[in-house]
Amino acid sequence: MPIRKHDPFKDPLEGLSSAVNPYLELLREGSKGALPLLYGPALAPYPGRWREHLSQAMGHVPEELILEIGSHLGEVILQMAADHPQRAFLGLDITFKRVVKMAQKARHLTKSNLTSILANAQGLEQLFAARELDGVIIFFPDPWAKKQRQTKNRLINAQFLTTLANKMTSEGWFWFKTDCEPYFSEVLAHAKALGWREESIGTSLPTQTYTSRFERHFRDLGLATYESVLRPPQDPRTPPSFPSVKINS
Numbered sequence: 001m002p003i004r005k006h007d008p009f010k011d012p013l014e015g016l017s018s019a020v021n022p023y024l025e026l027l028r029e030g031s032k033g034a035l036p037l038l039y040g041p042a043l044a045p046y047p048g049r050w051r052e053h054l055s056q057a058m059g060h061v062p063e064e065l066i067l068e069i070g071s072h073l074g075e076v077i078l079q080m081a082a083d084h085p086q087r088a089f090l091g092l093d094i095t096f097k098r099v100v101k102m103a104q105k106a107r108h109l110t111k112s113n114l115t116s117i118l119a120n121a122q123g124l125e126q127l128f129a130a131r132e133l134d135g136v137i138i139f140f141p142d143p144w145a146k147k148q149r150q151t152k153n154r155l156i157n158a159q160f161l162t163t164l165a166n167k168m169t170s171e172g173w174f175w176f177k178t179d180c181e182p183y184f185s186e187v188l189a190h191a192k193a194l195g196w197r198e199e200s201i202g203t204s205l206p207t208q209t210y211t212s213r214f215e216r217h218f219r220d221l222g223l224a225t226y227e228s229v230l231r232p233p234q235d236p237r238t239p240p241s242f243p244s245v246k247i248n249s
Helices: 023-034 050-058 075-083 096-108 121-127 148-153 158-167 181-194 213-220
Strands: 037-039 065-069 088-093 114-118 133-139 168-178 197-199 226-231
Touching: 023 037, 023 096, 037 096, 050 065, 050 088, 065 075, 075 088, 075 096, 075 114, 075 133, 088 096, 096 114, 121 158, 158 168, 158 181, 168 181, 181 197, 181 226
Parallel strands: 037 114, 065 088, 065 133, 088 114, 133 168
Antiparallel strands: 168 226, 197 226
């Protein structure tokens, strides 16, 4: 069951019955300390204090704070957390089951540097303070490509990139993958107009090859995928209008 509320501090479980979704109780119990997960009002104290919060579990202040948006069941971010124990990772998703499963895997694998978050990425502005994130990963978000009118539902647009730039350190990085070439071209066009800098794959944290289940599936089918690592603009700008950026679905 996905959440629709954009305000990350609103309780997404309010008014819902555990009889409808078995993961509700697991979320409630997990947020009390049984699992490394957070949602709703419990998130409110942490913007600007994520490193402080995560250092309690890690036993040291993390060198970097890395967020994955749309973590699914946590395959990619769990491997990253294992490969980089000195860094802290936050895996964000909108689905109850995915958030619980990711937290369960982190607890089972004793990954103290990973926390699972139930929230909508549209609430990014509220979830993090300025210059708090060192890296952001978005792999294969819903391209909303079946119908032209659906493109407005895409997460990554000029406004989102402007917010993201404000939340990232000057040397931070944004790693984006998709199977939708029009979406990829649209994101790069917006990023370029806003002053983001594209760099070669492998020059930041992604020094190893991290592939998701979706990417392997597309490759098995012989389908192309597209990816880029982007650095935020040195001087984040207000998003301009984009009459020249065409959305082709």
